[in-house]
Amino acid sequence: MNTVDTLWVIVSAALVLFMTPGLALFYGGMVRSKNVLAVMMNNFAAMGVVTVLWIVVGATLAFGHDVGGGLIGDLSLSGLSHLGRSLPGFTAGGASPMAVLTFQLMFAIITAALISGGTTDRIKFPSFVVLISLWLFCVYIPLAHWVFSPEGWLATHGVLDFAGGTVVEINSGFSTLAIVLVLGRRRGWPGEAMVPHSVPLSLLGVGILWFGWFGFNAGSSLAMNSVAVSAFIATQAAAAAGLVGWLVFERITESYPTTLGAASGAVAGMVAITPCAGFVSPLAALIIGGLAGVVCALAVRLKFKLKYDDSLDVLGVHGVGGVLGMVMLGLFASRSINPAGRDGLMNGGGLHLIGSELMAVGVTIAMAFGVTFVLAKLVDMTMGLRVGPEEEFNGLDLSQHAESAYS
Amino acid sequence: MKLIVAVIKPFKVDDVKTVLKERGIDGMTLTEAQGFGRQRGHTEVYRGAEYEVDFVPKIRIEVLTDDDRADEIVTAIVESAQTGTIGDGKVWVQHVESVIRVRTGERGTDAL
Numbered sequence A: 001m002n003t004v005d006t007l008w009v010i011v012s013a014a015l016v017l018f019m020t021p022g023l024a025l026f027y028g029g030m031v032r033s034k035n036v037l038a039v040m041m042n043n044f045a046a047m048g049v050v051t052v053l054w055i056v057v058g059a060t061l062a063f064g065h066d067v068g069g070g071l072i073g074d075l076s077l078s079g080l081s082h083l084g085r086s087l088p089g090f091t092a093g094g095a096s097p098m099a100v101l102t103f104q105l106m107f108a109i110i111t112a113a114l115i116s117g118g119t120t121d122r123i124k125f126p127s128f129v130v131l132i133s134l135w136l137f138c139v140y141i142p143l144a145h146w147v148f149s150p151e152g153w154l155a156t157h158g159v160l161d162f163a164g165g166t167v168v169e170i171n172s173g174f175s176t177l178a179i180v181l182v183l184g185r186r187r188g189w190p191g192e193a194m195v196p197h198s199v200p201l202s203l204l205g206v207g208i209l210w211f212g213w214f215g216f217n218a219g220s221s222l223a224m225n226s227v228a229v230s231a232f233i234a235t236q237a238a239a240a241a242g243l244v245g246w247l248v249f250e251r252i253t254e255s256y257p258t259t260l261g262a263a264s265g266a267v268a269g270m271v272a273i274t275p276c277a278g279f280v281s282p283l284a285a286l287i288i289g290g291l292a293g294v295v296c297a298l299a300v301r302l303k304f305k306l307k308y309d310d311s312l313d314v315l316g317v318h319g320v321g322g323v324l325g326m327v328m329l330g331l332f333a334s335r336s337i338n339p340a341g342r343d344g345l346m347n348g349g350g351l352h353l354i355g356s357e358l359m360a361v362g363v364t365i366a367m368a369f370g371v372t373f374v375l376a377k378l379v380d381m382t383m384g385l386r387v388g389p390e391e392e393f394n395g396l397d398l399s400q401h402a403e404s405a406y407s
Numbered sequence B: 001m002k003l004i005v006a007v008i009k010p011f012k013v014d015d016v017k018t019v020l021k022e023r024g025i026d027g028m029t030l031t032e033a034q035g036f037g038r039q040r041g042h043t044e045v046y047r048g049a050e051y052e053v054d055f056v057p058k059i060r061i062e063v064l065t066d067d068d069r070a071d072e073i074v075t076a077i078v079e080s081a082q083t084g085t086i087g088d089g090k091v092w093v094q095h096v097e098s099v100i101r102v103r104t105g106e107r108g109t110d111a112l
Helices: A003-030 A036-063 A097-119 A125-148 A165-183 A199-221 A226-253 A259-273 A282-299 A302-306 A314-332 A352-382 A389-394 A396-401 B010-022 B067-081
Strands: B002-008 B029-035 B042-046 B049-053 B056-065 B089-095
Touching (some): A003 A097, A003 A259, A036 A125, A097 A314, A199 A259, A226 A282, A259 A282, A302 A314, B002 B010, B002 B067, B010 B067
Antiparallel strands (some): B042 B049
16 A cells, blocks of 8 residues: 555545535525525435445445456445455555545545436435435446446446546436436426526535545546646646636627636536546647537537426536547547556547547446436336425425525 | 605615705605516526516605695605616605504604
């Protein structure tokens, strides 16, 4: 075990955990004042439920000894025990296995929490908890094994994904789409104005996300080395370029640069750089982030045309930004930044890497959308996913939690 | 006795209050109100989605007075609240049957 690497990974784990309350503020500010606590509670519930499940059997299913040729982990590490000197497939001598599994726990938490951005204002709280629990085992953990475990079948097929463009971003985006299609639109949407009740809250939330994202990306090197530093600056570059990109797009198309647009652009940039950080140069990160700001600003308009109510744009920002990031990695990946990676199209690697990345994108979308759709149907038929019309009108803070955010 | 009700632009409240005090009117009730007439609301944009906000913030002023002074007060309010643009508001006058001062129980014009 390397103590410096271990220190970096546990500090990063704390940074990534902090992203979830940041996300809660980001989401909480964007909903109406009668639904603030409910959406924040979904985020906090993920911190509770996912942690319990992860420690007991989640971690071992994702990172235990491989079963089925890269499909899933075994139960040998249940309860975070028998960890040994390194996790299966990882080389010994780096960060402690316990630190790595704790760091990975925080990823599972925020991915589950991200889903709540699509289901706001109408999902029953107990049903949300049951649904993300089922989803953790049936969707998140298999994907985490396939991509993040060196023994997973996508990893062994040469797919690059530094910090979870597939497992976290594309997965949360398309899982959310599946759930909102089962759940239905909010009453009155899109005709009725559903205006963010506190943009300042959202801005603070994005500030916290930005801060935590350094742990998310740079921590994913699982070592304190030049790759971690490269991922760190790539994160800053992409967030900044995404912010600028979204604002420029707004200024040109709608004539007002908005604060929520600036915040959303930064998030879009960081989403797109998530798979790429640690594999691309700072200049490539600027291009990827800037492009993400524009593409995601366009993508959030889709729901009004196609009439699916992804309330806070989990698909438009995380799904689309994640796909964009994976494709960009196929272009800009460079072994000069990370010798353990591959070269993309722009660095003489030809189309091979883009091919791998597109396959991973396709597999993740099919898995996230397909399986989550079935799970959402299952929960809907048994417990019911949605609150009644009167509860929805009065707000979920009162109807689900017997509280008011502002009294 | 009359009740004069004026719905005016919020930034004109101080002007109206000053003028009324100059004319010796030393009581009024003020309420924050929202509404719309010919002035349209405004548009807000969140992530590219435009929302029409129909109701415009206004201030509602109520003044109780005896019959003789009603016209003078109405004129004072109209002149001090006027900007000449759409959205300046409205003033109307209602007949009041009785007024009672809570502290003393005085009735009618004595209570004003």
